[in-house]
Amino acid sequence: MGIHQLMQFLKEKAPNCFRTLMLDYFAGRTIGCDASMAMYQFLIQTQSAGLTQIIELTDKEGNRTGHLVGLFNRTLQFLENGIKPVWVFDGKPPLLKSGELARRKKLKEEAKVKTELALEQGDMQQALLQNQRTTTISSIMKEDAIKMLQLMGCPVIIAPCEAEAQCAELCRAGKIYATATEDMDALTFRTPVLLRGFNTKKEPIYEIIYDDMIKELELTYEQFVDLCILCGCDYTEKIEGIGPGTAYKLIKEYKSIEGILEHVQKVNAEREKNNQNPKYTVPSKFLYQDSRELFITPLVQKGDELQLTWNKPDVDNLKKFLIEEKGFAESRIDNGLKRIAKKDPAGFQSRLENFFGKTTKIIHPNNSKAKAKSNKKTEQPQKSGGKKKI
DNA sequence: GCTCTACCATCAGACGTG
DNA sequence: GCACGTCC
DNA sequence: ACATGATGGTAGAG
Numbered sequence: 001m002g003i004h005q006l007m008q009f010l011k012e013k014a015p016n017c018f019r020t021l022m023l024d025y026f027a028g029r030t031i032g033c034d035a036s037m038a039m040y041q042f043l044i045q046t047q048s049a050g051l052t053q054i055i056e057l058t059d060k061e062g063n064r065t066g067h068l069v070g071l072f073n074r075t076l077q078f079l080e081n082g083i084k085p086v087w088v089f090d091g092k093p094p095l096l097k098s099g100e101l102a103r104r105k106k107l108k109e110e111a112k113v114k115t116e117l118a119l120e121q122g123d124m125q126q127a128l129l130q131n132q133r134t135t136t137i138s139s140i141m142k143e144d145a146i147k148m149l150q151l152m153g154c155p156v157i158i159a160p161c162e163a164e165a166q167c168a169e170l171c172r173a174g175k176i177y178a179t180a181t182e183d184m185d186a187l188t189f190r191t192p193v194l195l196r197g198f199n200t201k202k203e204p205i206y207e208i209i210y211d212d213m214i215k216e217l218e219l220t221y222e223q224f225v226d227l228c229i230l231c232g233c234d235y236t237e238k239i240e241g242i243g244p245g246t247a248y249k250l251i252k253e254y255k256s257i258e259g260i261l262e263h264v265q266k267v268n269a270e271r272e273k274n275n276q277n278p279k280y281t282v283p284s285k286f287l288y289q290d291s292r293e294l295f296i297t298p299l300v301q302k303g304d305e306l307q308l309t310w311n312k313p314d315v316d317n318l319k320k321f322l323i324e325e326k327g328f329a330e331s332r333i334d335n336g337l338k339r340i341a342k343k344d345p346a347g348f349q350s351r352l353e354n355f356f357g358k359t360t361k362i363i364h365p366n367n368s369k370a371k372a373k374s375n376k377k378t379e380q381p382q383k384s385g386g387k388k389k390i
Numbered sequence: 391g392c393t394c395t396a397c398c399a400t401c402a403g404a405c406g407t408g
Numbered sequence: 409g410c411a412c413g414t415c416c
Numbered sequence: 417a418c419a420t421g422a423t424g425g426t427a428g429a430g
Contacts, residue, residue, distance in 0.1 A: 001420095001421070001422085002420090002421060002422075004422095005422090005423090007422075007423085008422095008423085034420080034421095035420095036419085036420050036421095037402095037420045037421060038403095038420085039420080040402085040420040040421075041402050041403070041420080041421085042402095042403060042404095044401090044402060044403090044420095045402060045403045045404090046403070046404095046415075046416085048413095048414090056416085057414095057415060057416040058416060059416065060416090064416090065415090065416050066403090066415085066416080068416085069403085069404080069405095069415060069416070070403055070404075073403075073404050073405075073415095074403080074404085077404085090419070090420085091419095092419080093418095093419050097419080098419090100419095101418080101419055104419080104420090105418080105419085129399095129400080129401095132401090132402090135420090136417095136418070136419085137418085137419085137420085138417080138418080139417075139418080163420095181420090181421085182402085182420085182421055182422065183420075183421055183422085184421090184422085185421095199402065199403075200402080200403080201403090201404085240395090240396090241394095241395075241396095241429095242395085243394060243395050243396085244394090244395095245393075245394060245395085246394070246395085279430085326416070327416045328415085328416070329415080329416085332405080332406095332415075335405085335406090336405095
């Protein structure tokens with residue numbers, strides 16, 4: 001679930017921390033990619049409805065392969081544009097997330113039942129919809145993805161815990177330019193740059209600069225984390241009756257969740273005197289302090305300790321794996337590899353293209369309030385060590 | 391009337407060919 | 409350039 | 417053996 005409604009909140013309260021950019025802007029840059037999120041999208045989107053059953057891409061043993069097709073193409077797309085992707089996989093989820101995970105598991109089981117029902121009734125559209133919700137990633141599928149990406153020459157990192165946290169660490173350490181994910185809690189983990197929208201070619205890529213955001217919100221990092229917890233995160237229940245808008249006001253006024261809890265008690269006590277229902281309901285186990293810990297000092301591998309290198313694809317073994325084991329058509333692989341054949345995987349000197357590029361556009365998102373309030377633009381983000389060598 | 395929250399259902403890829 | 413079937 | 421997420425519409429409360 002990430003941080004509930006954070007995107008909407010930022011569009012309203014910090015409209016100037018966004019830029020929209022075209023793909024060529026990222027030539028020569030290194031980008032940390034949230035692998036599991038991408039895999040789910042590929043797996044879901046490569047399902048289709050047959051006449052009486054749902055059709056999924058699989059190898060001859062029945063293991064699903066939609067995520068491989070997607071990751072293969074996406075990685076080629078990156079490399080073709082001179083972008084160096086680091087694929088980051090989730091490790092073990094934190095204990096605090098187990099409540100949320102149990103909730104999702106239950107929803108998936110319900111979806112499975114609904115799928116069967118829809119199939120019986122011959123409602124293939126509904127069957128497809130429900131079947132998409134049952135999607136899970138087995139360890140084999142994950143291992144397949146890692147193997148393929150490594151054979152393609154890309155660095156793969158298996159985070160000790162949350163992938164978003166690991167990406168944020170890499171970005172702060174200067175190992176990557178940005179974190180690419182749809183998951184907004186990368187910001188809560190303090191990634192300096194967040195990129196959204198690599199999933200669709202239809203729209204440009206949104207870039208969110210953490211420093212601009214925090215300045216515009218006029219919050220400290222700790223206050224921003226508290227705000228995210230109040231909006232609703234994966235780690236604990238939220239206070240009923242407080243959403244993003246109220247949370248922001250209260251954080252400004254009372255500085256921290258502790259301060260807000262004090263205020264909440266007062267308000268509720270006052271209302272009780274007048275025989276009114278409580279305005280806010282604090283959950284019986286409001287684990288905001290533990291949640292804070294997970295965001296501020298997450299379990300990650302230190303960026304300094306990681307060596308990221310890009311190699312030329314291991315064509316022989318890649319083809320062997322994808323064709324013999326996973327049933328790929330040889331022509332597709334050949335076509336794909338042709339696209340990146342001339343690229344220099346280690347250096348990507350094509351960074352120069354960026355200096356001559358004229359297609360990079362900087363546009364602010366549509367937002368009537370933002371337009372009305374201000375048409376000033378914030379300046380370029382930091383270059384994130386443009387000359388750094390990894 | 392307006393703002394905000396809670397809750398519901400829905401959405402989420404890329405290639406190659408014609 | 410677009411719609412559509414297919415990718416495995 | 418498993419662990420992805422956001423968004424849009426709307427009703428109802430304050």
